[in-house]
Amino acid sequence: MTTNPIVLQTAHIVNIGDIEAAKARIKPFIRETPMIQSMYLSQNVVKGNVYLKLENMQYTGSFKFRGANNKINSLTEEQKAKGIIAASAGNHAQGVALTAKLMGIKATIVMPETAPIAKQKATEGYGATVVLKGDNFNETRLAMEEMAKETGMTIVHPYDDREVMAGQGTIGLEILDYIWNVNTVILPVGGGGLIAGIATALKSFNPSIHIIGVQSENVHGMAESFKNRKLTEHRDGPTLADGCDVKIAGDKTYEVVKHLVDEFILVSEDEIEHAMKDLMQRAKIITEGAGALPTAALLSGKIDPKYLEGKNIVALVSGGNVDLTRVSGVIEHGLKIADTSKGVVG
Template sequence: MTAEDIKQSKDFQNPVCMRDIEEAAHSIHEVGRVTPLIQSMFLSRNIAHGEVYLKLENMQLTGSFKFRGAFNKINHLSDAEKARGVITASAGNHAQGVALTSHLLGIDSVVIMPHGAPIAKQEATAGYGAKVILHGDNFDEAHQFMEEEAERKGYTIVDPYNDVDVIAGQGSIGLEILDQMWDVDTVIVPVGGGGLISGIATALKSFNPNIHIVGVQSENVHGMTASYEANKLTTYSKGKTLADGTAVATPGDITFPITKNLVDEMVLVNEEEIAKAMKDLLQRTKTVAEGAGALPTAALEAKKIDSKWLNHKKVVALVSGGNVDLEQVSKNIDHFLVTTNHSVG
């Protein structure tokens, strides 16, 4: 794929359309939840000087938006594909979506998770009935092993992001946002492999091309941002991140062109900014967010988004998931308590 192939152009053809997303939303809503959209007075008054709303996907089944894409993908499989059993690779949230969907539909599932995946996500995935295998030090290594296992044993792959049915499922969030606030101005979305923002951007831009869409990633792992800036698929990873759910070094070849053509900007936040956003969401808005789910709030608090897209605007910041280990929550609280005490002293 060359830069010429994926540049912003009227020739761009999105493999996902509104009809796909509407059909996905219909099937997902038969079993899943329409998640709340609530205003954060803290972010509205103190940070953005507009109306900031949180789309609480941490209240979706399995505690993450990932249930949507997993359900839509598996629901579209043929009987033969279902009979072979499904396999996926995930740091945890997609894993739980696949595991719960497989349980609901009576399908065997195998999930490859990297070593170091949060214990809470490992236990929840196994609790839904999936066979959990730990392999590799990061998502990309787990993903490669998943492909090898699928080839060896005949499993049907349920990719966590680079799949049109998964993208359509995640796009159902965009439809819900429009149902809840049709005149939204700016939407801020966490980004890993790109399935979430591709689906949401497709839904929102189909309705109103003027909605400003911002993707947020960690400075430590941001393959999509690097690709977005280079105008070609690019790998970027320099360490671990609190936003483990978005720790994808190389985005998908399906999600990248959609993101490049429909997303208005990509911004990066550092680990301290992510940790602070997690703390503030818990303390100020009573919302439990994992690192990936806190990325949009981190971008707002760190002033990474131009005020012209925020001031006097209706802004939606997506809290994509809340599956965080209690140990990590405790560390965050202790860290900021120590910082506060030192600053006071």
């Protein structure tokens, strides 16, 4: 690995040394996820070599397990003894809970009172104590911070944390191990921990790798910040990519992203749904909405062909924790569209 001048600008936030240390630290706990070539996307969509990195097959069904595991493994013995706490209603909660269970640490997860029963039970199933506080995530986060002050428990942030970013960055090392001459990497973005870590790993190896972040048109705080060159909120409504439903990016993650990410693509809710359907139908992959964002960008035709045609491309499938009712709805909607098209053609 070489260190280039661009990466040096963000080395105080997270660097390749942090990521290599994270790789060694979390290796006994995580699954090195597969990377498969999609012949459909390669031959029929972009005329390049498209590989799907399947973090939906990670333990807990999401990449979030990597960052949570690295953070918790980095704590002092005193911090571990006092326990850990996090605010989450989704993948981060399960990543924290499973890591705590594996390491014998007490974990408390604060969830909104409206959190689905299934997610509460899944988190409890990993051994964490679930506390319901607040009508929305902001209220939940504030309640969690107050509990942390009262109890001395260490907060495990979902993205704006050096060790969390480094843990997610291990995906970048795995991509390079599989295909060292990758040209373009397409990643989903919420708070920015994933793309900050992976961008650091990739750009440390080769600064010419083109890194694309993808967000929903409805919620794209990081893309808006990237465009305005300052932290900016953005949320117009809900999104199928609920794992990336973050109105404003992290302070630390934004600083990395503004230096290391090359561009952002915004996709519609219909494009996300279409990508979820195509991944099921063409690649036999079940993904949540956030995990389908990179594929949605490829299918949308919004990426400049010069970064795709004849190139080696990696699109990350970040997670697969999707309700069966949502999967059913995507399939049903897809079948209705197909029936309508058939009628018109006939």
